[in-house]
Structures are given as C-alpha cells and as structure tokens.
Amino acid sequence: METAMEYGSIERELHIDASPEVVFEVLSSPEHIREWWSAETTAFEPAAGATARLTWTDQDTGREQSAPFTVVEADPPRTFSFRWTYDETETEAAGPGNSLLVTFELVPAGTGTTVRFRESGFRERGWEAAVLEAHYDDHRQGWDFYLPRLVATADRLAAAR
Template sequence: METAMEYGSIERELRIDASPEVVFEVLSSPEHIRDWWSAETAFEPIAGATGRLTWTDAETGRHDSAPFTVVAAEPPRLFSFRWTYDEKETEPEGAGPGNSLLVTFELVPEGGGTTVRFRESGYRERGWEAAVLEAHYNDHRQGWDFYLPRLVAAADRLAARR
C-alpha cells in the first residue's frame, strides 16, 4: 500500500512513432484532444491561454468540466498546463502552485519518433486531507493510464496520414 507521502506526482514515459512536431500538434490542438482525451475544448496553444475541457458521458449525457491554463507551449519540445482549479478561488492571480495541478509533456526526438516524458504534479501542494489526496491521485492515475495510450495511437494515426 502506498503512503500519502508518495502521492506527489504521476510520471510516465511513452514512445511514439511520430515526429515531435506531430506529437505536439496532437497534444495542443483541440481537434486532436477530442480524439485522444475525449474532451471538447477551444483554446490557442500559447502560454497564458485559458480554456475548458468538457467530457460528456455518452450513456447519461452528464457533463464534467475542468478549466485549464496553458503554462508553456514551445513547439515541438514542450507543452504544459495547469488544471483542476476552482476559477473563483484563483482570481485574480490565476492558476498556480497550491491551487491546481501541473501537467507537463516534454517531447524528445529519438530515432524516427519521439519519447514523451509526462508528469502531473501538485497533489501535495493542494493541501488536501490524506483521503482526498489519495482519491484524486488514484483517479488521475487511472485516467492517465487510460488516456495516454490513446495519445500514442492518435499521434501514430496522424503521422501515418502525412
């Protein structure tokens, strides 16, 4: 069993048979985000841009939504954003350490493809009680374990069409 001290970040390394340019497009384009993350969104992939990710349950029609703020967009090597914050609580300073989670995708060219270093951090900084921290961490871990392979498949499909 994990202890609360271990709920600091979720990290994964992915190998994608596509160039960093293609992978960056899949990570940062609303059209492609709909494909791999199943979320509707609209935003510009530039630092400081804000948007909203909205998932719809096909069976119930229920919507889940989360705001996000692009932290860095440096094609084709880095895309990061902060999310899962309460917009009312972050005014006027916006999303930052202590009120949101930070997701970072570092893209490293390797051979004819890309190694993606994924990291989501900021769990402990949120100040959640242990049970809440553990629940959020496990929910996100399971979510990323589902969605990151879909990112790989979406980038591979886009690369094959080019």
C-alpha cells in the same frame, strides 16, 4: 513490508512513432484533444497564458464534467504544459497550491518521439489524506487510460501524412 505511496506526481514515459511536431500538434490542438482525451475543448492558442475549458460527457448518462485549464508553456515541438483542476472563482490565477501541473516533454528518438509525461501538485493542494489519495488514484487511472490513446492518435496522424 508495504510502503505508503507518495502521491506527489504521476510520471510516465512513452514512445510514439511520430515526429515531435506531430506529437505537439496532437497535444495542443482542440481537434486532436477531442480524439485522444475524449474532451471537447474551447478554442485556444497553444501559447503561455491561453485559457480554455475541457468538457467530458458521460455517454451513458449525458452528465457533463468540466475543467478549466491554462497553458503554462508551449515551446513547439519540445514542451507543452498546462495547469488544471483549479477553482475559477478564485481571484488568484492558476498556480502552485491551487491547481495541478501537467507537463509533456517531447524528445526526438530516431524517427519517433519519447514523451516524458508528469502531473504534479497533488500534495500542494492541501487536501486531507483521503481526498488526496482519491484524486491521485482517479488521475493515475485516467492517464493510464488516455495516454495510450495519445500514442495511437499521434501514430495515426503520422501515418496519414
């Protein structure tokens, strides 16, 4: 018997052979975001309320896709979270119901870090079922591709220090 997916949140737990300080730097610095997430980003401070823009360019077509994001919490080296995929034309700030929340919780684990990743807010967007499923699947596949790159980038930075 098949069970329907919940489409509530995407959660992953990763181990990185780098300190929480290094992992936090990789998550919150435009230079490293470019490396692991393949996104150009405008400069921003890793502090609550800071805003920036992520831009991905398709190497084959040159087509750009862009998304604003707002830092929700930056507590180095423990937590980095942001809201994204919101409509910038809304007068309301990014929040529950109009954006997705991405949280990275960094927990020391021996000489490395356990990263607890969660993206939530899909159901709260009010999308019809097919749109919800499409967005959820797109994000799930994206994180399954980019999170291993986060691990590799942090491991590489730690090894270079």
